[in-house]
Amino acid sequence: MTFPDARLPLYQRLRDDLAGRITRHEWRPGESIPSEAELASAHGVAVGTVRKAIDQLVAEGVLERQHGRGTFVRRAQFNSSLFRFFRFQSEQGERRVPESHILRRETMAAPSAAASALRLPEGTPLIFLSRLRLLGGEPVLAEEIWLEQVRFDALLRLEPSDFGDLLYPLYEERCGQVVISAEETLSVEVASPLQARLLRLEPQSPLIVIERLAFDLERRPIEWRRSRGPANRFRYHVEIH
Amino acid sequence: MTFPDARLPLYQRLRDDLAGRITRHEWRPGESIPSEAELASAHGVAVGTVRKAIDQLVAEGVLERQHGRGTFVRRAQFNSSLFRFFRFQSEQGERRVPESHILRRETMAAPSAAASALRLPEGTPLIFLSRLRLLGGEPVLAEEIWLEQVRFDALLRLEPSDFGDLLYPLYEERCGQVVISAEETLSVEVASPLQARLLRLEPQSPLIVIERLAFDLERRPIEWRRSRGPANRFRYHVEIH
DNA sequence: AAGTGGTCTAGACCACAGC
DNA sequence: CTGTGGTCTAGACCACTTC
Numbered sequence: 305m306t307f308p309d310a311r312l313p314l315y316q317r318l319r320d321d322l323a324g325r326i327t328r329h330e331w332r333p334g335e336s337i338p339s340e341a342e343l344a345s346a347h348g349v350a351v352g353t354v355r356k357a358i359d360q361l362v363a364e365g366v367l368e369r370q371h372g373r374g375t376f377v378r379r380a381q382f383n384s385s386l387f388r389f390f391r392f393q394s395e396q397g398e399r400r401v402p403e404s405h406i407l408r409r410e411t412m413a414a415p416s417a418a419a420s421a422l423r424l425p426e427g428t429p430l431i432f433l434s435r436l437r438l439l440g441g442e443p444v445l446a447e448e449i450w451l452e453q454v455r456f457d458a459l460l461r462l463e464p465s466d467f468g469d470l471l472y473p474l475y476e477e478r479c480g481q482v483v484i485s486a487e488e489t490l491s492v493e494v495a496s497p498l499q500a501r502l503l504r505l506e507p508q509s510p511l512i513v514i515e516r517l518a519f520d521l522e523r524r525p526i527e528w529r530r531s532r533g534p535a536n537r538f539r540y541h542v543e544i545h
Numbered sequence: 546m547t548f549p550d551a552r553l554p555l556y557q558r559l560r561d562d563l564a565g566r567i568t569r570h571e572w573r574p575g576e577s578i579p580s581e582a583e584l585a586s587a588h589g590v591a592v593g594t595v596r597k598a599i600d601q602l603v604a605e606g607v608l609e610r611q612h613g614r615g616t617f618v619r620r621a622q623f624n625s626s627l628f629r630f631f632r633f634q635s636e637q638g639e640r641r642v643p644e645s646h647i648l649r650r651e652t653m654a655a656p657s658a659a660a661s662a663l664r665l666p667e668g669t670p671l672i673f674l675s676r677l678r679l680l681g682g683e684p685v686l687a688e689e690i691w692l693e694q695v696r697f698d699a700l701l702r703l704e705p706s707d708f709g710d711l712l713y714p715l716y717e718e719r720c721g722q723v724v725i726s727a728e729e730t731l732s733v734e735v736a737s738p739l740q741a742r743l744l745r746l747e748p749q750s751p752l753i754v755i756e757r758l759a760f761d762l763e764r765r766p767i768e769w770r771r772s773r774g775p776a777n778r779f780r781y782h783v784e785i786h
Numbered sequence: 787a788a789g790t791g792g793t794c795t796a797g798a799c800c801a802c803a804g805c
Numbered sequence: 806c807t808g809t810g811g812t813c814t815a816g817a818c819c820a821c822t823t824c
Contacts, residue, residue: 313793339809350795355810363604365786371810372802486785492733492751492776510733510751510776535733535751535776542783544727545606554812580790591814596791612791613821 314349318357321347323521326366326377329480336374337367365484366521402444404471406464408434411453418450421517421528429453431460436502443503444537449529455481481526486518492535499532510535555590559598562588564762567607567618570721577615578608606725607762643678643685645712647705650674652694659691662758662769670694672701677743684744685778690770696722722767727759733776740773751776 322337331337340358344351358375361367368378410432419426430450437445449471451459458478459467467474475481491513500507512535518527563578572578581599585592599616602608609619654668663671674690690712692700699719700708708715716722732754741748753776759768 315793341809350797352796353794356793369810370803372804372808374803374809484786488783488785490731490779490781490783492753492779512733536735538731538733540731542729542731544729545725556812582790593815594813597812599791610791611822613789613823615790615822 315353315356315360318343318347318349318354319360320522322357322361323366327480327482327521331377333377333379333476333482336376339374400439401469402437402439404467404469405436405438406433406467407436408432409459409464411460414450418528422450422452422525424452431456433459445531445533446499446502447529447531449527451527455479455526475527482521483518483527484521485523486516488517489515490540491515493532495532503532503534505534512538512540556594556597556601559584559588559590559595560601563598563602564607568721568723568762572618574618574620574717574723577617580615605762641680642710643680645708645710646677646679647708648675648677650700650705652701655691659769663691663693663766665693672697674700686772686774687740687743688770688772690768692768696720696767716768723762724759724768725762726764727757729758730756731781732756734773736773744773744775746775753779753781 322343325331337343338346340351340354344354347354358367358369362369362375366378368376370376412430412432413427414422414424414430416426418430419428422428422430424430429452431453433447433449433451435445435447435449436443437447453460456475456479459474462474462478472483475483493511493513495503495505495507495509495511497507499505499511500509503509503511505511511532514531514533516527516529516531517525518529520526566572578584579587581592581595584595588595599608599610603610603616606619609617611617651673653671653673655663655665655671657667659671660667660669663669665671670693672692672694674688674692676686676688676690677684678686678688694701697716697720700715703715703719713724716724734752734754736744736746736748736750736752738748740746740752741750744750744752746752752773755772755774757768757770757772758766759770761767
C-alpha cells in the first residue's frame with residue numbers, strides 16, 4: 305500500500321486508486337468498471353472529478369470509453385506501437401508476429417546495467433531470458449530480457465516451450481503485470497561472432513540494437529530488454545508529438 | 546476560411562478557432578492569449594468549455610499554461626523530441642545543434658514520392674533543399690527536404706547563407722508555418738559513393754536513414770525530409786505511449 | 787488587492803446502447 | 806424506457822503571480 309499524498313488533487317488520487325484496482329485485478333481487461341455516477345457516490349465526489357480521473361487513464365491507454373455502454377479496461381494492445389519493432393522487412397502492412405524460442409532462462413543477481421535501468425539495487429534477484437525470434441524460419445531478433453524476480457516468479461514455474469510467441473500477454477495472465485508504456489533507444493553496432501552465428505549473418509554485419517525499458521500502470525519500470533537484429537532488413541516507425 | 550461543422554462540439558470548434566488565430570499570427574509565439582474568462586465572454590460560452598478547448602491545445606504542445614500568469618503560445622520547441630535525432634554520438638546530455646550548410650536550393654515539380662508523402666498532386670511546385678549538417682567540423686547528416694512552394698515562398702527570397710542552423714524557426718518567422726508533430730521512419734542502408742564522399746565515409750559504410758513527415762497546427766503535412774548519417778555514431782531515443 | 791489558472795461541485799440536457 | 810457516457814453551464818473556492 306502506498307501513501308496517497310493528501311495534498312495531491314482529488315482526481316489524481318482517484319486516478320491512482322483506479323489504476324491500483326486494475327493492477328490488483330479487481331477489474332480485469334475487457335471488463336467494464338462501475339459507472340461514473342457509481343464511482344462518484346462511492347468516493348463521495350462529483351461526477352466531473354471522476355471524469356477527470358478516467359480521462360487520464362483513457363489518455364494513458366488503460367481504459368476505453370464506449371458511449372452508452374460503459375468504461376472498459378483495455379486488453380493488452382497487441383497491434384499498438386509497443387509492437388512496432390517487429391516490423392522487420394515486410395513494410396507492406398500485414399505485421400506478422402515472429403515465432404519465439406526461449407534459449408535460456410535463469411535467475412541472477414542484477415548486474416549494474418540492468419539494476420540501474422530497472423531502478424533496483426544492484427544484486428536484486430532477477431530473471432534473465434534469452435530469446436530468438438524468427439520470421440518465416442529466418443532469425444530476425446536476438447533478445448536479452450531482465451525482469452525482477454519477485455514480480456515475475458510465475459515464469460519460473462512454466463515450461464519455456466509453453467511461453468508462446470508474445471511475452472506481454474504472458475506477463476499479464478501469469479504475473480499480473482501490465483505494460484502500458486516504454487522507452488526505446490536505438491543504435492547500430494557490428495555483429496560479434498556469437499551474435500552473427502545466432503542470427504545467421506556474416507561476422508561484422510551491421511546490427512540494429514533496440515534497448516527497451518517497459519513501464520507498468522504505476523509508471524514503474526518492470527522489464528528491460530536488449531534486442532539485436534540485422535540492420536539491413538529493418539524499418540522503424542514513430543509518431544512524435 | 547473553413548466551414549466549422551455546427552454539429553461538432555463547442556469546445557472542438559473553439560479549439561479550431563484558437564488554432565486558426567495562432568496560425569494567422571493574431572497571437573505570436575511567446576505571447577499570452579486572452580484569459581479564460583475573457584475568451585468565455587467573448588465567445589458567449591462557459592469558462593469550462595474554454596478550458597476544454599485550451600486543454601487540447603496544451604496537450605498538442607501548442608499552448609502552455611502558467612499558473613497565475615496566463616496561457617502562452619509556445620515557441621518552437623527546440624529541446625523537444627522533434628529535435629531528437631540530432632543526438633548523434635554525444636550521449637552525455639548536452640545536445641549540441643549541428644551547424645548547417647545549404648548545398649542546393651531549387652524549385653521543382655513534385656516527384657511522386659514527395660507528392661504522395663505531402664498529399665499533393667504530382668507535379669505541384671515544390672522547393673527542394675539539400676543540407677549538410679556538421680558537429681565539430683565533422684559531417685553527421687546529409688538532408689534532402691521538400692516543401693510546398695506556395696507555403697514556403699519566402700525561402701526563395703532569402704540568401705542560403707542566411708538560413709541559420711535550424712529550419713523550423715525560419716519556417717515560423719518567415720513563412721508563418723509551425724511544425725507541431727511529425728512521423729519518422731528509420732532504416733539502414735549502405736552509402737553510395739556520392740553519399741560517402743559527402744559524409745566523408747568509406748563507400749559501403751552503413752548509413753541510418755530517417756524519413757520525416759512534419760505536420761502543422763491544422764494537422765496537414767507541410768515538410769518531407771530524408772536525412773542520412775553514419776550509422777555507427779547514431780543513437781535515437783523514443784518514448785512510446 | 788487584483789487577476790490568472792487549478793480544483794471541485796451540482797445539475798441540465800443530449801446521444802447512444804440495449805432491453 | 807433506462808442507464809451509460811458526452812457536452813455545457815454557473816459558480817465557489819484555492820494557489821500562484823504581479824503590482
